[in-house]
Amino acid sequence: xxxxxxxxxxxxxxxxxxxxxxxxxxxxxxxxxxxxxxxxxxxxxxxxxxxxxxxxxxxxxxxxxxxxxxxxxxxxxxxxx
Amino acid sequence: xxxxxxxxxxxxxxxxxxxxxxxxxxxxxxxxxxxxxxxxxxxxxxxxxxxxxxxxxxxxxxxxxxxxxxxxxxxxxxxxxxxxxxxxxxxxxxxxxxxxxxxxxxxxxxxxxxxxxxxxxxxxxxxxxxxxxxxxxxxxxxxxxxxxxxxxxxxxxxxxxxxxxxxxxxxxxxxxxxxxxxxxxxxxxxxxxxxxxxxxxxxxxxxxxxxxxxxxxxxxxxxxxxxxxxxxxxxxxxxxxxxxxxxxxxxxxxxxxxxxxxxxxxxxxxxxxxxxxxxxxxxxxxxxxxxxxxxxxxxxxxxxxxxxxxxxxxxxxxxxxxxxxxxxxxxxxxxxxxxxxxxxxxxxxxxxxxxxxxxxxxxxxxxxxxxxxxxxxxxxxxxxxxxxxxxxxxxxxxx
Numbered sequence: 001x002x003x004x005x006x007x008x009x010x011x012x013x014x015x016x017x018x019x020x021x022x023x024x025x026x027x028x029x030x031x032x033x034x035x036x037x038x039x040x041x042x043x044x045x046x047x048x049x050x051x052x053x054x055x056x057x058x059x060x061x062x063x064x065x066x067x068x069x070x071x072x073x074x075x076x077x078x079x080x081x
Numbered sequence: 082x083x084x085x086x087x088x089x090x091x092x093x094x095x096x097x098x099x100x101x102x103x104x105x106x107x108x109x110x111x112x113x114x115x116x117x118x119x120x121x122x123x124x125x126x127x128x129x130x131x132x133x134x135x136x137x138x139x140x141x142x143x144x145x146x147x148x149x150x151x152x153x154x155x156x157x158x159x160x161x162x163x164x165x166x167x168x169x170x171x172x173x174x175x176x177x178x179x180x181x182x183x184x185x186x187x188x189x190x191x192x193x194x195x196x197x198x199x200x201x202x203x204x205x206x207x208x209x210x211x212x213x214x215x216x217x218x219x220x221x222x223x224x225x226x227x228x229x230x231x232x233x234x235x236x237x238x239x240x241x242x243x244x245x246x247x248x249x250x251x252x253x254x255x256x257x258x259x260x261x262x263x264x265x266x267x268x269x270x271x272x273x274x275x276x277x278x279x280x281x282x283x284x285x286x287x288x289x290x291x292x293x294x295x296x297x298x299x300x301x302x303x304x305x306x307x308x309x310x311x312x313x314x315x316x317x318x319x320x321x322x323x324x325x326x327x328x329x330x331x332x333x334x335x336x337x338x339x340x341x342x343x344x345x346x347x348x349x350x351x352x353x354x355x356x357x358x359x360x361x362x363x364x365x366x367x368x369x370x371x372x373x374x375x376x377x378x379x380x381x382x383x384x385x386x387x388x389x390x391x392x393x394x395x396x397x398x399x400x401x402x403x404x405x406x407x408x409x410x411x412x413x414x415x416x417x418x419x420x421x422x423x424x425x426x427x428x429x430x431x432x433x434x435x436x437x438x439x440x441x442x443x444x445x446x447x448x449x450x451x452x453x454x455x456x457x458x459x460x461x462x463x464x465x466x467x468x469x470x471x472x473x474x475x476x477x478x479x480x
Contacts (some may be wrong), residue, residue, distance in 0.1 A: 021133025037133060044200035051196065 027071035084307030089156025094170030095119035104419035117281025119296025119403030138180030140261035144299035170223035174234030176407030179206035231467030236410030240324035256300035256410030284431030285368035300411035323354025329470030340381030346472035347385035354476035368397025410465035419477030
């Protein structure tokens with residue numbers, strides 16, 4: 001498992017969302033994924049990236065709980081503790 | 082049955098962006114083939130799509146999205162759709178589908194394992210992705226699907242759309258074809274089957290022809306129920322008069338020498354159009370620049386058109402852009418309509434040394450004015466034949 005901290009997680013998730021087409025300036029902890037036009041296919045891709053980088057496997061029910069960027073960061077941070 | 086008219090055209094080809102570029106540059110003798118391939122160099126995804134849109138569509142879908150946007154605008158569909166969206170379909174042919182996506186994901190699979198294959202792989206590579214993209218982009222909720230019949234797919238798509246309108250399943254259909262197969266696997270595979278030109282020169286009907294040159298691109302046509310289109314004051318570019326489709330049931334990659342299936346498709350298209358062979362003023366040939374196609378197609382034209390075959394001008398769009406596989410039939414339908422409307426028949430480029438066995442009028446090298454007698458109609462056929470023995474022919478009349 002890669003060494004990780006919240007900042008790293010935030011950066012990886014932000015980079016992924018930008019790759020998916022979200023505006024970087026709109027990506028904040030409180031931003032809702034739906035408002036960033038992030039859909040189920042993006043979330044599947046995000047899960048792959050998170051597993052690759054942090055060794056954290058997110059199930060579909062985990063992903064279903066993620067509403068905001070902060071939710072995603074916190075979930076991954078909690079799993080990497 | 083309902084009459085079917087063409088009200089809008091769009092194309093992205095190696096001759097440039099737009100249907101007009103296709104006709105005008107081809108007629109001027111410009112060849113879009115460079116280094117043995119017909120690439121759409123004028124097409125840049127970032128000019129047309131957001132980051133999200135671009136990564137959600139394989140290049141083959143991107144090309145037809147741009148062509149269909151042009152076609153809808155050309156049809157005057159600028160302030161929304163003219164009919165109930167549930168009455169408008171999208172039928173788009175392709176030979177292969179998203180092969181670039183397949184290759185990229187296969188590479189990931191081999192190098193990094195199954196967990197790295199993208200969730201976007203399936204939605205991008207599937208052969209119906211082009212039709213789905215057009216439907217979603219424009220909110221078309223009528224019948225939409227992909228048509229897969231190798232190098233006849235674009236023509237089959239238009240024929241299927243014609244039937245949907247004739248039968249009343251749709252009031253309008255955005256029909257077309259698209260292909261983006263200039264990829265390592267695709268090149269190697271076509272070389273392996275000995276179809277590609279080693280010289281990289283597309284010269285249909287020339288004695289030196291040595292295979293087809295692969296190209297990429299897309300075209301789309303807005304087809305509408307004629308009575309309904311006229312009622313909305315649409316500009317009618319052409320009438321889709323007839324469609325014929327047959328199969329060789331002979332060999333997976335070769336037509337029979339007598340071109341029987343191809344001839345039958347031509348005859349069927351003329352019957353369906355209720356016109357005589359002698360009414361045909363132009364033939365847009367399949368004309369691939371392979372030894373076997375150009376010979377069999379010539380025989381088929383003689384069989385189907387009889388004595389008129391020797392009188393009618395014939396030219397091959399593939400001489401100017403290469404073979405666009407599943408997009409070819411749609412691109413060539415667009416080229417045919419524009420040629421008829423301009424009364425200018427673009428030439429078979431590269432045809433310098435005629436094959437003694439191929440003795441029809443292939444309009445070599447230089448465009449020719451189309452001269453019509455008074456009351457003579459501007460009727461043409463456009464031929465497409467695909468691996469698998471699929472033959473499809475359209476009969477079009479420009480207005």
